[in-house]
Amino acid sequence: MRLFALEHSKAAYLADFALYGAAVLALAVALGFFGPEGRGAELAATALLGLGAWTLVEYGLHRFVLHGLQPFRRWHALHHAHPAALICTPTLLSAALIALLVFLPALLLSDLWRACALTLGLLTGYLAYAVVHHALHHGMAPGRWLQRRRHWHALHHRAGDPGDCYGVTTALWDRVFGTGHRPDADRKA
Template identity: 55%
Template sequence: MTVSDLSPMVAGSVRMTRWFTLAHGVWAYRADVAVYLGAVVALLVALALHSPPTPWWQTSGLAAAGLLGWTLVEYGLHRFVLHGMAPFRHWHAAHHAMPTALIYTPTVLSAGLFALLVFLPVMHWGGVWPASAWTLGMLVGYLGFTVTHHATHHWRARAGWLRRRKAWHARHHHLHRGCYGVTSGFWDRVFGSADVR
């Protein structure tokens, strides 16, 4: 299936303008992963080499909290934004229609949102080092989500964690609701969206 095979609304959601598209080539897709991997490494190096004014355990705790926070953001974005709000639900419908297409949020947009909604508010509240640690955790979570989501649609898994994630996500694609967590089913169980039929 190609973009032109989709309904006009879904096709228009994938290719909205000449400069803004959700369907990308393989190199742009890989570049997105490389950008976030680079950001994670840069934040790790910055936190390791330039000792923050906070103890290492506090910095590590903020990064861990950011990672755990990502799991809730991932669930909330998928359930309430990508399946609930226009125009995002139309964009996400393109992914459901073509699950193996390289459809994702453009890197410029997602990076801008991380800066605006994660790094800057935490920096305003607590300074550069807490913002760097919290953002590091969130970016590790986002990178894990990106790789896991790609793997659920493109990689083979005969056993283990990835096979369970693939089955979970396939159930979501089949039902178009429930099983919103990609990297974890924890929040689906907490909010009652794990056992939908």
């Protein structure tokens, strides 16, 4: 198994879900059972802040990194060309980035418990994104919410112009930044 492969074996692809699921569970248990007394509400709010922040991070990464910066743009183009392939960010890379860009700065600016709570929220968002994205591309979309997400993501993947609909788990930031679905783009494609 190559550590930095873009297209994963089924085992490596599923290991990503297992690793992040275990990390979310471990952080939640650590905060819930070993966290400082009297700070539960504060830490829960910090985790919710991390979860909310994930939605903006997801949008920004997808729009500006995966569709803007090389070599990420070229790598992401593989996903657009082969949407059912098991292509995702190598786990080692995503885990290192989360540790270096989320946990470490939060630890340096605050304390261990807030850093864990913020990271828990962001990791929960990342895991939710991974599960939703997998469901959208691999035929598992029961329920109205997932059906709407699938339609939105299909608009992003349409041939010719993937220039909108960057949000996977929410359309909020596409609406805020004006990158939501534009019917006039359908006529041009």
